[in-house]
């Protein structure tokens with residue numbers, strides 16, 4: 001065994017640059033790493049950005065995408081003590097030095113060595129492969145009540161939503177939370193997380209099927225953004241008060257509406273900007289209404305572990321749009337880019 005299957009690209013471009021190969025080297029592990037036989041990974045918007053290339057960001061080529069993984073440990077480094085060969089684990093795909101002041105104080109995102117796996121790592125270092133090298137501190141036991149596909153689908157989005165809503169925005173029971181992109185990977189877990197905390201959800205989605213999914217997941221109200229005026233509906237639902245928290249990950253197209261729907265003193269928390277990085281903003285909302293705008297990036301191991309307890313307890317379930325073979329990854333890119341996703345696209349080797 002010295003070669004593995006993986007999806008790789010050697011230049012940026014359309015889906016035609018994605019190449020499924022079976023002759024790539026199996027990663028070599030260091031003393032603090034584990035080697036994972038990857039059973040499932042998922043698609044994130046980073047996969048699209050990495051494939052297309054982002055201005056101002058140098059990707060190490062050849063590149064293997066993939067930040068989430070669930071799989072079985074097949075080898076461990078000499079210094080690894082808490083993970084065994086044969087363990088079924090889930091990966092937090094954000095690696096850092098674990099020694100600097102930021103890592104030690106619970107802010108690994110500020111670590112100078114912070115890297116998102118399969119996005120900023122490389123070359124040939126990502127989860128869209130048969131095997132992956134991962135620091136042992138970045139794996140947690142897979143929840144016992146979901147398979148590898150479900151585990152890969154839920155880990156990163158749930159931990160990200162947990163950090164946004166619980167750690168950063170300090171969601172409370174009874175809060176009104178407005179969730180953008182309610183039918184996507186992040187939205188589907190955000191709705192369930194809000195309900196686990198007994199918060200009230202206004203879900204925003206772009207089609208009847210997407211609205212139905214949000215309602216099925218427990219959203220108290222659903223707004224079809226292509227048919228209804230969002231701010232007017234939100235004010236009607238909340239008795240002209242506005243929501244306590246807006247769950248943002250869309251950016252340029254939605255930011256102004258997020259501000260309009262937010263109550264005086266409310267909080268917008270964001271972890272991304274898939275519709276564009278530059279939004280306009282009426283600064284009166286900031287000083288007069290004393291709204292708070294918080295950024296949030298991925299999650300810590302503690303947040304992943306704590307959020308997975310909700311999965312173990314059956315409060316939050318993965319939502320899988322489709323399971324696709326790595327060979328057909330191009331189709332996954334097309335579906336994700338079209339915006340026609342209900343939950344997560346899972347990729348399996350083979």
Ligand SMILES: [Zn+2]
Pocket residue numbers: 096097098099100101102103104108111112113
């Ligand atoms: Zn560090």
